[in-house]
Amino acid sequence: MITRRNRTKLSAVIGAVCAMTMTLTAHSGTASARTEDHAATLAALRALQASAGPGAAVHAGAAGDDWTLSVGTGTYGADRPIKQDEHFLVGSQTKSFTATVVLQLVDEGRVALDTPVETYLPGLVTGNGHDGTRITVRHLLQHTSGIASYSPGIPGSVMVQPPRNPDGTYDPRDVVRTGLSSGPVSVPGASFTYSNTNYVILGLLVEAVTGAPAREAVQSRVIEPLGLTGTSFPAPGDRTLPLPAVTGHHGVRLGGFYLWYPAAILDPSLYGSAGAMVSTMEDVTTFYTSLLGGELVSSASLAEMMDAADSGAGLGLSARQLSCGVTAWGHSGAMPGYFSYTLVTKDGRHASAMTNVMFQFNTPSPQMLKVVDSAICEG
Template sequence: MIKRNRTKLSLVVGAVCATMLTLATPAAHAGTAEDDHSATLAALKAFQASAGPGAAIHAGGPGESWTLSAGTGTINSDRPIKSDEHFRIGSQTKTFTAVVLLQLVDEGKVSLDAPIADYLPGVVTGNGYDGTRITVRQLLQHTSGLAAYTPQVVIDKPESNPDGTYELAELVRKGLSFAPVSAPGAGFTYSNTNYLILGMLVEKVTGQRVHETVTRRVIEPLGLGRTVFPAPGQRALPTPAVNGYHGLRVGGFYLWTPALTYDPSLFSSAGAVISTLEDLTTFYQALVAGRVLSASGLAEMQKVREVGPKVGFGLGIGRKELSCGIVAWGHDGGVPGYFSQTMVTENGRHASVVTNALFQVNAPVDQMHDLLDTALCEDAARRS
């Protein structure tokens, strides 16, 4: 969700071999929503023209939802992305992880302002780091001073287990090999390492693997039937699924190759969850409506630090004031093959978008924000 002065990470840097050259003339698929939401459709087409083979948005207001798509979910075919198809949500996972931590705070098992060393002694140490000075709150809000870090699929990968899975402790060790960027609390630096450490914290406090805890505490109670936090080794997407790609755009042409396969434990509590546009809408709406956390827990989550004009980041969730004056909450995410974002308002408006490619350069961040802003503000104008 956040324009982090371009510090929002792309979760993979890898070599891409082009396998297809196609003229970029995407079709649009919308049904009656195409006529009712023409401004959003135009913004979707503009986004998809700079994004992957396909893109879709699932949006609406209280009691109403609609879906628009452009391009294709599968290259060499005319197959629109649908709102109930699975994809990897990347860093939107962080909101799920933050919810679990705040539930543990509600239960008195974790203190937001306690140092992480109280719970994980000896983990955040060395290379200029001191876990006695870094709090749980700072990890949740990316103000810990930890360096930006992205686990890599191809180059400079963390050390894996013999079966190709990854341990959180090894991912954290790799992240901490990069020197601090600031003193704890002094600045905002978005880093996966913060949420990998928080995954270790969840496991230490609950005695369960983080994917099990998020499933039991968040996914199952909300009835998110098409949302999965995959276990280590569970590499396949459930069906139906959006196919993900790597790619390169050159003028009106694009080159696509299927996204690289990786083990979900590589991103774990920072980015492993699989979901759909519909389920993400349900999750964020329930969260903002106060049906997931206590009132005090939600209030803590929504205490934001300003990170840009009209943009703030709380504890695992971002806040943005839209062009029509509405405040929206949500998060974005990118992993190999997918770039997505969900935003909801406190009065029931919602918009969730995905494209089936992730770009390392010239990522269509601005176009995505314009699309979400258009959808949420267009719906507000229709209801006013």
């Protein structure tokens, strides 16, 4: 007799067999991207997928010679290799877009990096030991404000839920107040503490200076000029992904066995200018290569963005020294169902990788870094 308990065990075993089989299948994104030409990257991608989601993929290249490798599937239970033009939630890669708009406003003389946030948003950053007259725009961009993060809905993070509107959306000022509800983690400028709250505040700053929501500023100042047709900053209440889309999953790993289930899409207003955007591997590499190529901000502002502190954090960018001796810049992103990372170098080499799962614990960050490092260094 097959009991409910036995059916659960059987489902887990079937899921494990499927997942283990997926790791043995590699797909080439283009005719020129032969797997034998990128053996080290393929091995790293398989290692990522073996410790991550139902599927994993990397889109990489240089000087217009791009290629894509995919293993596993973009939808559990189907044979759908992840493609470079499929949509997914890029999470904190959104921060790079937000920072770009802020630096554009710096170029226009409408914002100053070392001016207190109180100047632009009077009375917002206050209470519980926080003082907006001492926290500058630079502190927010570089995560040295001392303001704690909020991370509801992200597995493995502290769950602090801002109040929700009756329609299921969130007011960014309520989100900021949630982040300010605990005391400072450090004095402003003293140390690096990654915080989503910083970038929600920056989104409100963009709105205060431009008169338009941050998502509209990103759309008109970055997405449209670059022709990023696969990229969007969803409005509050829009929980859909444009097609084609990679299906996001949560995962349970029991030794060598895997069990996947679909991840619900959070309302974009919960993370807003800190993590709400949708894009593709193809588009995010275009964005970062364009940014580092000087197409979006002045050379002075780009130098500020790339001036990484001891933590490796610049202004909306993170620096990473690769195994081949070059430095690359970019950002990672995590949302329920997705984990991604994009890095580019000054000479135009780039790699964007993603997997369609977010684990409760043990996010496979080392394996993800190995994929993008190999893709850039192997060429």
